[in-house]
Amino acid sequence: MKLIQRIATGCVMICSSLAAAESKVLLIGIDGVQFEKLQAASTPNIDQLNISKAFTGGINGSATQQKTSSGPGWSTILTGVWVNKHRIAANEDGLASPKFPSLFKRIRDAKPNAYIASIAHWGTPNTSYFKNDVLGNNLTLNGISDEAVTNKVIEVINTTRADFIFAHLDDPDHYGHSLCFGSAYQNSIQAADAQVGRMMATVNAKIAQGEDWLVLVTTDHGRTPVVGCNHGNQSVEEKTIFIASNKSLNHEFTHPASNIINQEFNGLYAYPAQTSIAPTILRHLGIEPQIEWALDGIPLNDDLAVRKLMPANNQADFTWVAQDDVNVEVFRNGQLVDNVNDLEGQWSDSQNIKGLLDYTLVKNGTPATWRLNRLDITAALDWNTSRAYFFRSDDQYVRYSKTLDKADAGYLNPTNEVTWPGLGVYADKIVAAFRKDNDKAYFFLNDGNYIRYDISSDEADANYPQPISNDTWPGLESYATNIVAALRWKGNRVYFFLDNGQYIRYNLVSDSVDSGYPKAINNYTWPGLGDYATEIQSAVKWNNGRGYIFLKNQKYVRYNIAIDRVDVGYPSEVNSDTWPGLTN
DSSP states (O other), X not given: OOOXXXXXXXXXXXXXXXXXXXXXXXXXXXXXXOHHHHHHSOOTTGGGSEEEEEEOSOSTTSTTXXXXXXXXXXXXXXXXXXXXXXXXXXXXXXXXXXXXXXXXXXXHHHOTTOOEEEEESSXXXXXXXXTTGGGGOSEEEESOOHHHHHHHHHHXXXXXXXXXXXXXXXXXXXXXXXXXXXXXXXXXXXXXXXXXXXXXXXXXXXXXXTOEEEEEEEOSOOOOTTTOSOOOSOOHHHHEEEEEESSOOOHHHHSOOTTOSOOHXXXXXXXXXXXXXXXXXXXXXXXXXXXXXOOSSOOXXXXXXXXXXXXXXXXSSEEEEOOOSOEEEEEETTEEEEEEEGGGOEEOOSSOOOEEEEEEEEETTEEEXXXXXXXXXXXXXXXXXXXXXXXXXXXXXXXXXXXXXXXXXXXXXXXXXXXXXXXXXXXXXXXXXXXXXXXXXXXXXXXXXXXXXXXXXXXXXXXXXXXXXXXXSTTTGGGTTTEEEXXXXXXXXXXXXXXXXXXXXXETTTTEEOTTOOEEOOTTTSTTTGGGTTOEEEEEXXXXXXXXXXXXXXXXXXXXXXXXXXXXXXXXXXXTXXXXXXXX
16 A cells, blocks of 8 residues: 655755756646555556645535536646636636636746746647636647657757646546546556656756756546546545655645544545645745735645635634644735734634635745635526526626526626616615516615616616605515515516515516515425525526525525425535536
8 A cells, every 4th residue: 555645765856956956847747547546556656756645626515616627627736726716617618717827827927038838638728728828838739649748748858948847648537538447547547657757757867967846746636436437526536636746845745634624525625735736836936926816725845834724614714724823914805904823723804894805814924815705696687598697796797608507708797887787876786686578677776776677778778766666566665675586486476585584476467466475485485495584685587497596605595486395405505516607
């Protein structure tokens, strides 16, 4: 059995010669390697490295949760952030968020004369997610075989003054998908190890000449349990990856956190996160991570930062592993807001500020960031059969593709008079919306007024807003300022949810509130929803015969209109798996 953690007994370089050497990095990615299968394979070259298991897939149930797939995985490796920041939720996605650039751009910006190369079998990160970033590379190759990748890396190291090389090998993932676990898969891991060995031999020759190379070897995701044909879910086998290094690294790498609060996946979160690869590379190259970058990972080299920053399971906003009796500075969106001792292990913001809030904890001069999502979906509008619009508490909106089940590219956008003529000036007042028919939609405001919106002309009708009164909405006037959501129903009915846990059924044919309302939202009137009656924030009708009801704290329920009850398994989290791009 191979050791999960191995500290090299001998140094593969002349350490004393490195002080004046120029720092360089080779990052080798081997796609789709199951950690247990790596341990069982004959890998004499990787065995020479210091190795730790690590985790991908984000923190389960949080906004960082991402598919254990290649697109999200390589995007996290190359940026140092999870999907709620880089926004690559699936292999088919387009550009990653430019707010969180890849290593290619980070290094180019800091070192204009650096030689940067990306040499990939699976070239989608180069051709799609980071296609703008790699424009600054000296060399970018895509779609070539693992053997060709290896040969080109060796050539680049020998013939250029390369500073950063990303090498991507794909055969293990290919054999895993086509043949699942078995001899072919194991042989592909061993072949990849031989290719790693050839690249390492070339690097070691340069190290012997006085160059300072960091070599990291990793994978993007594991594989499904037992059979190994696929991946993408949140099983321990799919979330477990590895990080291997030719250098000794710090305690985050060598000593799994024994006192971590979140013990899911057999304590996997105690090990390094996939997000730590990018900041480790940057630090080795002399590019120190900055507070404003809001990186999720911490460097695995040199001074130790705050460890295991993640959501709390109590009243705190987040926790970390208490480690040292030292001061930690707390920044909110780049502004210093507090100082705490590292031994505190948790912290909450006393100010109830809405929005996406990046809390950065700086220890030993090194930042670690957790993004706290205090956004609400304040209203949702079923626009047509292919699109819906979601309005957020930060006065922005998202256009959502029902067909693709994700936010359209280029959104979110501000809700203003350019994007929503006649409505935008009331962006901070919108609390509910529904589409009456193909021509008209209605928006309800928290001041007791409403706006009729023309869908075909894409603007509010003239002379709106108007008050919700017994002339305009018979029977609704007394509840005009209590509306929190509206759900279009079958049979020309609309349900209005109120802030006191009651609801009203409105008849669009008779244009009045039905008799007997309001009624209490409970598990008799709304089976499965009663426990969340006062947590409702917005609602929208979908094409699939369901209504989606959004709750406080980024949760939602799926309501089956045909059988009139909440579907099994809800509430669920609003995150990048369930609603890609909605609250990022």
